[in-house]
Amino acid sequence: xxxxxxxxxxxxxxxxxxxxxxxxxxxxxxxxxxxxxxxxxxxxxxxxxxxxxxxxxxxxxxxxxxxxxxxxxxxxxxxxxxxxxxxxxxxxxxxxxxxxxxxxxxxxxxxxxxxxxx
Amino acid sequence: xxxxxxxxxxxxxxxxxxxxxxxxxxxxxxxxxxxxxxxxxxxxxxxxxxxxxxxxxxxxxxxxxxxxxxxxxxxxxxxxxxxxxxxxxxxxxxxxxxxxxxxxxxxxxxxxxxxxxxx
Numbered sequence: 001x002x003x004x005x006x007x008x009x010x011x012x013x014x015x016x017x018x019x020x021x022x023x024x025x026x027x028x029x030x031x032x033x034x035x036x037x038x039x040x041x042x043x044x045x046x047x048x049x050x051x052x053x054x055x056x057x058x059x060x061x062x063x064x065x066x067x068x069x070x071x072x073x074x075x076x077x078x079x080x081x082x083x084x085x086x087x088x089x090x091x092x093x094x095x096x097x098x099x100x101x102x103x104x105x106x107x108x109x110x111x112x113x114x115x116x117x118x
Numbered sequence: 119x120x121x122x123x124x125x126x127x128x129x130x131x132x133x134x135x136x137x138x139x140x141x142x143x144x145x146x147x148x149x150x151x152x153x154x155x156x157x158x159x160x161x162x163x164x165x166x167x168x169x170x171x172x173x174x175x176x177x178x179x180x181x182x183x184x185x186x187x188x189x190x191x192x193x194x195x196x197x198x199x200x201x202x203x204x205x206x207x208x209x210x211x212x213x214x215x216x217x218x219x220x221x222x223x224x225x226x227x228x229x230x231x232x233x234x235x236x237x
Contacts, residue, residue, distance in 0.1 A: 033224060043209060045162075045228035052224075091161060095226070104150065104215060106226055108161045 002027045002094045006109035013082055014117050020067075021077045021112045023092030031097035034068065034075045035106070040088040048090070051075065053097070079114075087116045120146050120216045124229035131202055132237055139197045139232045141212030147192035148214035152226065153185075156209045168195040202236045209233050 003026045013019040025034070036048040051059045051068050058066050063080045079086055092109040121144040131137050141151055149170045154162040166187050167175040174187035184206075186198040195214075199206050213226040 035225070037228075042230070043156075043211075044230045045211065045213075047225060047227065050225055104226070105152070105164060105167070106162075106213070110161050113159075 002029070002096070002107045004092050004094050004107050004109040006090075006092055006112050008112045009110070010113045010115070012115040012117055015082060015084060017082055018078060018080050019082055019114065021079075021090055021092075021114065023075045023077070023109055025073050025075065025092070025094050025107075027073070027094065027096075029096050033095045033097060034066075035093040035095065036064070036066070036075075036077045037091045037093060038086075038088045039091065039111075040085075045091075049077065082116050084116050084118060087114060089113050120144075120214075120225075120227040122212065122214050122227050122229040124212055124232050126232060127230060128233040128235075130235045130237065133203050134201055137199045137202055137234060139199075139210055139212075139234075141195045141197070141214070141229050143193045143214045143216075143227075146214075146216035149192060149217065151189060151195040151212055151214045153187065153195075153197050154211045154213070156211060156231075158209075162211060165197075170195075199234065202234070204236045207234055207236045 005024045032053045034051045038046045038048045049059050049061045049064050058068050065078045067076045089111045091111045094107045098104045123142045125140045151168040153165045156162050164177050165180045168187045168189040170189045176182045189195040211231040212229045215226050
């Protein structure tokens with residue numbers, strides 16, 4: 001079974017600054033995906049970024065980037081030039097890579113509540 | 119990105135009644151959809167995996183007779199909370215994954231959620 005740990009329940013940062021959210025995971029799988037999802041006050045889960053474990057290059061999406069350390073089983077999210085709209089709950093998640101039809105369950109961390117201060 | 123809808127967005131019902139929540143993948147087909155429950159300020163708790171054309175797979179501790187799941191087509195899954203009670207009040211979220219060629223899946227997309235209040 002997989003576990004995902006987010007050790008920072010809450011964080012806050014000034015607008016325009018950079019913030020890093022940490023995530024560690026434990027698995028015996030070699031092929032998997034890692035995700036960061038954002039849940040703003042509307043409670044809609046929004047995909048922020050995805051990383052394939054077989055890729056060494058860190059994923060980036062505009063102001064969002066990850067630091068993926070496979071050996072250390074670490075997957076942190078960096079938000080650059082933070083904006084007020086980034087205020088949300090952020091969940092780190094793990095999904096085993098399925099090559100055929102199957103139950104591709106997501107395992108979530110407990111979340112980090114991020115507040116961007118004006 | 120792929121779009122998943124849920125209906126209704128919120129529902130208030132009396133204790134003892136049944137409530138049906140629909141989850142639709144709008145621009146892709148999904149053989150598998152997932153149902154989650156989320157309590158305030160907590161993470162998502164997987165309730166069950168909905169498989170098109172077959173029975174749902176429930177997580178340990180989730181009552182299958184209480185939470186009926188039907189996956190009637192490749193774009194629709196429904197969750198029915200039967201004989202709802204106040205303790206069933208919660209936020210229910212579904213997700214689905216677009217199928218890639220070869221049957222692989224890479225990403226889950228979530229519906230906007232349904233807020234259920236049982237009086």
